[in-house]
Amino acid sequence: MAGRASAQAALETRRSVVKAAADLASVEGLDSVTIGRLAEIVQMSKSGVIGQFRTKEALQLETVELVFSDFRTRVWEAVKRFPRGLPRLLAACDAWTEYAADPGYPGGCLMTQVTYDYDGRDGAVHEKLLEGRNQWRETLRADLTTAVEAGDLPEDTDIESVVFGLESLASFITPARLLHGDTRAADRAFQGMRRIIGVPE
Amino acid sequence: MAGRASAQAALETRRSVVKAAADLASVEGLDSVTIGRLAEIVQMSKSGVIGQFRTKEALQLETVELVFSDFRTRVWEAVKRFPRGLPRLLAACDAWTEYAADPGYPGGCLMTQVTYDYDGRDGAVHEKLLEGRNQWRETLRADLTTAVEAGDLPEDTDIESVVFGLESLASFITPARLLHGDTRAADRAFQGMRRIIGVPE
DNA sequence: AGATTAAGCACACGATCGTACGCTATGCAA
DNA sequence: TTGCATAGCGTACGATCGTGTGCTTAATCT
Numbered sequence: 001m002a003g004r005a006s007a008q009a010a011l012e013t014r015r016s017v018v019k020a021a022a023d024l025a026s027v028e029g030l031d032s033v034t035i036g037r038l039a040e041i042v043q044m045s046k047s048g049v050i051g052q053f054r055t056k057e058a059l060q061l062e063t064v065e066l067v068f069s070d071f072r073t074r075v076w077e078a079v080k081r082f083p084r085g086l087p088r089l090l091a092a093c094d095a096w097t098e099y100a101a102d103p104g105y106p107g108g109c110l111m112t113q114v115t116y117d118y119d120g121r122d123g124a125v126h127e128k129l130l131e132g133r134n135q136w137r138e139t140l141r142a143d144l145t146t147a148v149e150a151g152d153l154p155e156d157t158d159i160e161s162v163v164f165g166l167e168s169l170a171s172f173i174t175p176a177r178l179l180h181g182d183t184r185a186a187d188r189a190f191q192g193m194r195r196i197i198g199v200p201e
Numbered sequence: 202m203a204g205r206a207s208a209q210a211a212l213e214t215r216r217s218v219v220k221a222a223a224d225l226a227s228v229e230g231l232d233s234v235t236i237g238r239l240a241e242i243v244q245m246s247k248s249g250v251i252g253q254f255r256t257k258e259a260l261q262l263e264t265v266e267l268v269f270s271d272f273r274t275r276v277w278e279a280v281k282r283f284p285r286g287l288p289r290l291l292a293a294c295d296a297w298t299e300y301a302a303d304p305g306y307p308g309g310c311l312m313t314q315v316t317y318d319y320d321g322r323d324g325a326v327h328e329k330l331l332e333g334r335n336q337w338r339e340t341l342r343a344d345l346t347t348a349v350e351a352g353d354l355p356e357d358t359d360i361e362s363v364v365f366g367l368e369s370l371a372s373f374i375t376p377a378r379l380l381h382g383d384t385r386a387a388d389r390a391f392q393g394m395r396r397i398i399g400v401p402e
Numbered sequence: 403a404g405a406t407t408a409a410g411c412a413c414a415c416g417a418t419c420g421t422a423c424g425c426t427a428t429g430c431a432a
Numbered sequence: 433t434t435g436c437a438t439a440g441c442g443t444a445c446g447a448t449c450g451t452g453t454g455c456t457t458a459a460t461c462t
Contacts, residue, residue: 009459010409027321029230035450047452048410056450107321116317119376120228120308130380137381161389164377165370168393172369175320179331180338188362192369195396207429211439236420248422249440257420 014052014062016042021063027107029117030060030125060125067110068132074099076139085146086153086199092143093166093193100173101186108174115171137163144197153198165196215253215263217243222264228308230318231261231326261326268311269333275300277340286347287354287400293344294367294394301374302387309375316372338364345398354399366397 020041024033035056039046053059075095082088103109115133118126140163147153169189176185221242225234236257240247254260276296283289304310316334319327341364348354370390377386 013409029232029318031230031233034448036448045411046450047412050451051410054451113317115376115380116314117230119380126380133380158389158392160383160385161392164373164383164386164389165393165396167377168369168373168390169366171373171376172365175316175372176365176368179316179320179327179334182361182365184361185365188359188365189369191359191362192366192397195366195399196393198396207439210429214439235418237418246441247420248442251421252438252440255421 010052013042013044013048017044017049017052018059018062018066021059022066022110023106025063025107026103026105026110026113030063030114031117033060033063057124061128064114064125064128064132067114068135070104071099071111071132071136074103076136085143085150086197089140089143089147089197090194090199092140093190093197096166096170097173097186097190097193100170100189101177103174108178109171112171112174137167140166157198162196162198166193169193169196211253214243214245214249218245218250218253219260219263219267222260223267223311224307226264226308227304227306227311227314231264231315232318234261234264258325262329265315265326265329265333268315269336271305272300272312272333272337275304277337286344286351287398290341290344290348290398291395291400293341294391294398297367297371298374298387298391298394301371301390302378309379310372313372313375338368341367358399363397363399367394370394370397 017038020038021033024037024041035046035050039049042049050056050059053062075092078095079088079091082091100109100112103111107113111132114125114129118129141159144153144157144159144162148155148157148159169192173185173189176182176188182188218239221239222234225238225242236247236251240250243250251257251260254263276293279296280289280292283292301310301313304312308314312333315326315330319330342360345354345358345360345363349356349358349360370393374386374390377383377389383389
């Protein structure tokens with residue numbers, strides 16, 4: 001079959017490639033994602049795949065973007081309606097752990113995967129990863145601050161350390177599930193989050 | 202220079218290759234470690250490098266072994282003398298977080314890196330990783346059980362969830378440090394561990 | 403209808419991957 | 433001292449990597 005010049009069809013192709021990249025990356029890591037393997041998966045030629053993005057790094061960046069927009073949709077959008085502060089924070093933790101347990105990628109939460117893959121490297125992927133995570137951290141900080149101001153959390157709450165704890169617990173859900181076969185990892189994470197935040201069980 | 206048939210020299214070579222592999226893997230991940238790059242680092246030929254291990258997977262397995270034996274030495278051996286139960290558990294958490302903050306590898310704690318890299322894959326590396334982590338988990342469980350029996354922790358302590366929490370917090374030290382530049386990550390992890398365990402601050 | 407734009411393919415490139423083979427030179431045992 | 437085992441080198445192999453160049457073909461615009 002030959003080329004279709006429809007811009008809409010091209011967009012669909014683009015999406016299917018990025019989706020395949022995300023699936024593959026969740027299992028084997030972002031840099032195991034290879035143009036050749038992607039071409040095989042989406043049944044296209046190598047040049048057809050790379051042609052959409054010009055360079056492999058652009059494809060990686062778009063994959064990371066997909067991951068974060070996915071995360072925002074499934075977690076952030078889901079708790080927008082809750083009142084700011086402790087209620088929204090707890091709802092976010094609930095949605096967050098649930099997302100991590102079933103992120104829709106075969107190899108688990110890709111955001112976590114990319115985080116541990118690119119935390120120590122330089123480059124554009126590292127930067128975009130940092131930007132995406134910082135957005136989420138800022139959201140957490142905001143609700144924590146509001147919760148303290150509202151008197152729902154003690155005055156001396158160490159906000160940065162709580163954020164650290166929440167991110168830790170969410171991040172370990174995937175390895176606990178995949179490596180140790182822990183089917184209740186999400187529950188454990190949520191339980192731990194409540195302890196870290198300091199709300200009664 | 203030509204070959205030296207000394208078995209001791211060969212062992213030294215072997216160690217230097219594995220050490221280089223561990224250093225490189227801590228930054229870029231275990232499967233970015235390539236025979237050619239290793240050869241360049243240790244100033245040997247490719248065939249000289251691979252000849253020690255016959256296959257790349259064998260080299261990877263030996264690297265994972267080095268990581269765990271390193272961890273045991275720095276963390277487990279350091280707290281052996283403490284009395285079993287809560288005292289030894291807290292000492293272990295202290296040594297653990299300290300180790301994660303300064304593991305001696307340029308890219309952070311390699312045990313964590315490998316965990317997130319191979320949790321979702323099949324193969325020998327996955328198995329060895331699981332075995333190593335399970336040993337450590339068993340140690341944690343033992344001290345937790347002892348602590349409960351001694352009355353240092355409440356009867357209804359959910360041991361599995363506590364283990365999950367401790368592993369989570371320790372694992373996030375590296376990304377917090379490398380990605381977010383958090384220089385106090387180890388302290389936050391230790392503080393979180395105390396909350397997860399349920400000891401007063 | 404004809405011109406233009408772009409999607410996707412076939413193919414080729416230089417580089418690097420893991421591995422195998424044969425050779426040289428060394429240390430150790432007989 | 434002679435023979436043997438082996439550490440490490442040089443070289444080569446088939447595969448695959450990311451990327452670039454034309455070409456074909458279809459959709460869009462005048």
